[in-house]
Amino acid sequence: MKNCRTALPRIFGVLIILLFTQMAHAAIIWDWSFPEENITLTPTETFYIGGTLSNHISSTENLRINAYSWWISGGDLGNNDFFGDVYTYNSTASSPGGLFYNNQPTNIAPGSDYTFSIANFIPIVPPAIGTEFSWTLQLFHDFDGPSEQSLTRTISATIISAIPAPSSILLMLAGIIFWIATKRKYEAHNK
DSSP: OHHHHHHHHHHHHHHHHHHHHHHHHTOOOEEEEOSOSEEEEOTTOOEEEEEEEEEOTTOSSOEEEEEEEEEEESTTOOHHHHBTTTEEEEEOTTSTTBTTGGGOOEEEOTTEEEEEEEEEEEESSOOOTTOEEEEEEEEEESTTSTTOEEEEEEEEEEEOOOOOOHHHHHHHHHHHHHHHHHHHHHHHHTO
16 A cells, blocks of 8 residues: 555656657747838838747747738727728739748748748828728737647738938938039139
């Protein structure tokens, strides 16, 4: 009886350790980064969406992106205003470099990264200066499968006026000064 009392906890402990070990080995550890999460756009600028997916080296299976969803929210533009009125949606998900090139799910091996594009938005009518909106994208690993996981990222955009860069302004001023100096020199020479 005494041997049985010490053997059962040991067996139970070994079973628990094996269970947690199996669960740890089945994990997908992944991340998704955007180049920028807060962007500014001019009223006529095309809005590109993409990012980089990373499958951590300790994952024991490929990261398989087989579904996604997205929506526009917050700020001045919602889905109804955004599409057809302000922007045209152009999916790049099935193009080279897209998430579903050749209509196949993205498979990323452990320790690998994949830089992708998914869509671009082309302005139909330039949005007003100061317009704000958020674009949210949710990617799914093994959608509707036993190991389904998802990651969600949001990009916030603000429409700004097209202001020349300071270097452009300096170059323009240098040209005007040169033109005035040349004109004065020419006029003084011809008197």
